[in-house]
Amino acid sequence: MSITYLDAIREAQARALAEDSRVYIYGQDVGAFGGAFKATKYLATQFPGRVLDAPISEDAMVGSAIGAAIEGMRPIIEMQYADFSTVGFNQIVNNAATLYWRTQTKCPIVIRLPSGGTPGSGPFHSQSMEALYATYPGLVVMTPATVEDAYSMLLEAVEIDDPVIFCEHKYLYYHLKADALPTEAMPTGKARIARAGRDATVVTYSAMVHEALAMAEELAREGTEIEVVDLRSIKPLDTDTVLASVARTGRLLAVGEAWPWGGVTAEVVARVACDGYNLLDTAPMRLNAKETPVPFHPNLWGTHRPTARTIAQAVRELLRR
Amino acid sequence: MMSGAAAPPGEPAMREQILTAYRWMLLGRISDEKYASLYLAGGKIYGGVFIGKGQEAVSVATAMALNKGDIYAPLIRDQAGRLAFGESLLDATRTYMGSRLGPMRGRDGNVHRGKPREGYMAMISHLGAMISVVSGALIARRAKGDTAAIGAVSLGEGGTSTGAFHEAMNQAAIEKLPLLVVVTNNQYAYSTPTSRQFACKNLADRAAGYGIEGHTIEYGNDLAACLEVIGGAAKRARDGHGPQLIVTSVLRLSGHGEHDTAEYVPESLKNSKTGADCMQVTEQAILARGLATAADLERWRAQAVLQVEEAVATARREPAPDPDADDWCALATPHLADGFNNGCQ
Numbered sequence: 001m002s003i004t005y006l007d008a009i010r011e012a013q014a015r016a017l018a019e020d021s022r023v024y025i026y027g028q029d030v031g032a033f034g035g036a037f038k039a040t041k042y043l044a045t046q047f048p049g050r051v052l053d054a055p056i057s058e059d060a061m062v063g064s065a066i067g068a069a070i071e072g073m074r075p076i077i078e079m080q081y082a083d084f085s086t087v088g089f090n091q092i093v094n095n096a097a098t099l100y101w102r103t104q105t106k107c108p109i110v111i112r113l114p115s116g117g118t119p120g121s122g123p124f125h126s127q128s129m130e131a132l133y134a135t136y137p138g139l140v141v142m143t144p145a146t147v148e149d150a151y152s153m154l155l156e157a158v159e160i161d162d163p164v165i166f167c168e169h170k171y172l173y174y175h176l177k178a179d180a181l182p183t184e185a186m187p188t189g190k191a192r193i194a195r196a197g198r199d200a201t202v203v204t205y206s207a208m209v210h211e212a213l214a215m216a217e218e219l220a221r222e223g224t225e226i227e228v229v230d231l232r233s234i235k236p237l238d239t240d241t242v243l244a245s246v247a248r249t250g251r252l253l254a255v256g257e258a259w260p261w262g263g264v265t266a267e268v269v270a271r272v273a274c275d276g277y278n279l280l281d282t283a284p285m286r287l288n289a290k291e292t293p294v295p296f297h298p299n300l301w302g303t304h305r306p307t308a309r310t311i312a313q314a315v316r317e318l319l320r321r
Numbered sequence: 322m323m324s325g326a327a328a329p330p331g332e333p334a335m336r337e338q339i340l341t342a343y344r345w346m347l348l349g350r351i352s353d354e355k356y357a358s359l360y361l362a363g364g365k366i367y368g369g370v371f372i373g374k375g376q377e378a379v380s381v382a383t384a385m386a387l388n389k390g391d392i393y394a395p396l397i398r399d400q401a402g403r404l405a406f407g408e409s410l411l412d413a414t415r416t417y418m419g420s421r422l423g424p425m426r427g428r429d430g431n432v433h434r435g436k437p438r439e440g441y442m443a444m445i446s447h448l449g450a451m452i453s454v455v456s457g458a459l460i461a462r463r464a465k466g467d468t469a470a471i472g473a474v475s476l477g478e479g480g481t482s483t484g485a486f487h488e489a490m491n492q493a494a495i496e497k498l499p500l501l502v503v504v505t506n507n508q509y510a511y512s513t514p515t516s517r518q519f520a521c522k523n524l525a526d527r528a529a530g531y532g533i534e535g536h537t538i539e540y541g542n543d544l545a546a547c548l549e550v551i552g553g554a555a556k557r558a559r560d561g562h563g564p565q566l567i568v569t570s571v572l573r574l575s576g577h578g579e580h581d582t583a584e585y586v587p588e589s590l591k592n593s594k595t596g597a598d599c600m601q602v603t604e605q606a607i608l609a610r611g612l613a614t615a616a617d618l619e620r621w622r623a624q625a626v627l628q629v630e631e632a633v634a635t636a637r638r639e640p641a642p643d644p645d646a647d648d649w650c651a652l653a654t655p656h657l658a659d660g661f662n663n664g665c666q
Contacts, residue, residue: 024464055495057488060453064492067457070437073464075457090485094445095454101651102429105437137651161653189657236659 003181006173008151009039009112011181013076016158017047020074023158024050026061027078027112036080037114037173058088065109066096074108074158082113082167083127096163097138106161110154115143115167116207116257117305119298126294126301128206128256131263133165134235140164141235142188145209147178149232152185160188169207176210191238193245197225200251200318202311203242203268205231208255214308219315226315234264242268243276250281251318257305260288282321287314335545336612342385342405342544343603344621346377349401350600351625352410355633356417356431360579365637367419368430373398375542375574376505378599381405382547383473383503386555392458392472394442394451397432398505398573399475406441408434414632420639427642440470449476449485452502456489459498471499471558478518479510481527490564494531499558501565503551505541507573508595512585525568533564541569542599545606572596 003011016023025040031053034041044051054061058079065075079085085092092111099107117126134141140162144150150168157164186192194209195216202212209230216226227245231237246252252272254265265286272284287306295301306314353372360370373380380395380402387393393406404410415423416434425434425443435443440458444451455472462470480486481504493500504524508515521527528535534557538550547569554565572595576583590596607613652658 055488055491057492059450059485060456060488060492063450063453063485063489064457064460067442067454067459068461068464069457070442070454071458071461071465073461087484090447091450091453094447095450097651098429098445099437099443100653102425102433103435103437103443106653140652140654140657160657162657236657239660 005176012154022074062088062091082115093136116169122296123293128258143205148182189236191241192230194230195228197227201245201249203229204255215311252284345405370579371397377401378544379541392440394474396475414636418636448480449483452489473501478506493564497563511577528566538569541571
């Protein structure tokens with residue numbers, strides 16, 4: 001049996017619906033149609049009345065999830081694309097994220113964001129929004145890179161008593177496969193050493209983990225051993241695991257698919273610079289997407305985001321420094 | 322907690338309803354004016370003061386249409402409605418005066434207070450945002466088999482210009498929720514007149530566009546009309562007729578906040594029927610209909626003043642928030658708080 005990253009997301013939702021009557025799914029086309037990416041395929045039939053089509057109203061989708069959560073439900077909101085979550089941004093960052101702190105009322109909602117670029121998707125169906133949400137207190141931001149994490153972290157997200165922004169990467173939906181669903185899971189908040197190495201640390205998350213692993217494979221053939229850290233969640237961000245890796249290698253490259261201004265890579269470099277300056281043998285580096293909207297044509301898109309090839313170039317420079 | 326205004330009441334019940342409403346209006350007005358005077362005196366109130374002067378009749382009528390267990394999302398001019406819904410005057414006063422014992426514990430202030438788990442939503446500043454929140458609460462109630470509850474959201478005419486308003490009205494209509502949306506057109510959104518806010522003749526006409534029922538109360542300073550129309554709309558909602566949009570016109574008898582002298586409001590509007598103060602209109606009606614005597618009104622006013630003075634005196638003695646005692650944690654699951662936030666675990 002082969003399980004894709006997308007299957008894992010569907011299966012996690014099926015299990016959450018089956019095990020907890022407080023869970024329901026609300027999003028555009030998620031009902032009988034099964035979702036734009038089929039992440040809710042057959043769920044409306046399997047769980048009548050609990051997988052509901054929403055109007056094209058991201059603000060009201062999130063607002064109603066907050067109200068339902070106040071009343072004890074555990075809604076899962078599917079944004080059709082992460083990009084469209086900007087329409088629901090106000091409800092997410094001002095209402096959901098502040099509710100517990102202001103009123104001690106729990107707000108257990110999961111907002112699934114089909115994130116990141118795929119060839120031909122263009123400026124409005126390709127965005128990586130994680131850093132935008134991570135800057136707001138009161139939110140948990142998950143960025144699973146594996147089939148196992150897509151499954152177990154989504155299940156955990158539903159159980160968390162806070163709003164969770166679940167950034168699932170569209171590029172991994174069909175590409176990534178596992179033999180079976182996981183039976184045990186690492187807890188959210190712990191980063192994973194995706195590949196051990198001694199010469200440099202590459203810290204990344206989501207689809208870029210796989211570009212980094214391909215790079216490490218290539219460099220291994222040249223006798224260079226690169227350690228790849230998969231952050232898994234960017235908020236909380238597991239600084240300890242990053243620092244421990246940098247302590248072993250002395251060199252740091254932070255890689256992200258999002259834009260270069262601020263964001264996760266800047267946060268990682270800032271933390272290592274502040275808390276682990278003496279661990280570094282040389283100045284750390286960052287590699288991000290280019291500072292333009294995400295392009296439509298595959299030729300442009302493939303250059304806009306980091307790839308195994310450009311990550312390898314950056315690592316070679318890091319090793320020369 | 323008030324009982325609903327279901328069927329048109331008979332004379333004794335109507336008298337009781339009018340007088341109960343009037344006394345909540347009075348407590349709202351007097352407490353609002355107290356907060357305003359403390360604000361203007363300086364140093365006693367934290368943050369701004371936004372009062373409901375002139376809107377007490379519609380505010381109280383909305384709250385009185387609700388029963389215990391219903392859901393209420395008031396806005397900034399609903400001091401009177403909040404009290405009528407069941408909020409304690411002390412909790413309201415605590416929030417203004419920064420008491421640690423208030424419902425927001427100093428973390429949020431003045432009109433942002435609420436107790437969401439008790440059906441009393443805590444507004445955010447972004448207008449229109451609370452409508453879909455109440456809708457979600459009603460969806461949850463329905464899922465749990467509670468079909469008795471209704472919800473009410475208070476809004477001004479300015480709030481109807483937001484995308485959130487449109488999304489939520491449409492969503493509530495699709496879900497056929499038992500929701501009252503009470504729009505009090507108080508002629509100004511901060512300083513912006515209605516001519517720069519909307520171009521339709523009557524905001525209640527928008528109900529047809531959403532496929533829901535709309536109601537107009539011509540003068541929002543007419544308490545009996547507010548009780549009758551909002552009470553009737555609440556009954557429609559309870560009986561399964563879906564969302565109800567209620568629109569009324571009043572004049573805001575204050576600035577946007579107490580910092581605003583509102584010199585932009587013309588005298589002609591202040592002297593119009595819309596501009597009349599609902600307190601005076603209601604008092605005149607009570608006396609003209611013989612529902613109470615001038616001595617009764619005077620006695621109730623004195624009692625309300627005393628209640629407010631007591632609440633202020635109590636809140637003033639209470640401890641302020643202590644930054645060293647706050648856990649500084651925005652999450653209900655503290656183990657997921659990010660490591661840089663040292664206070665979190």
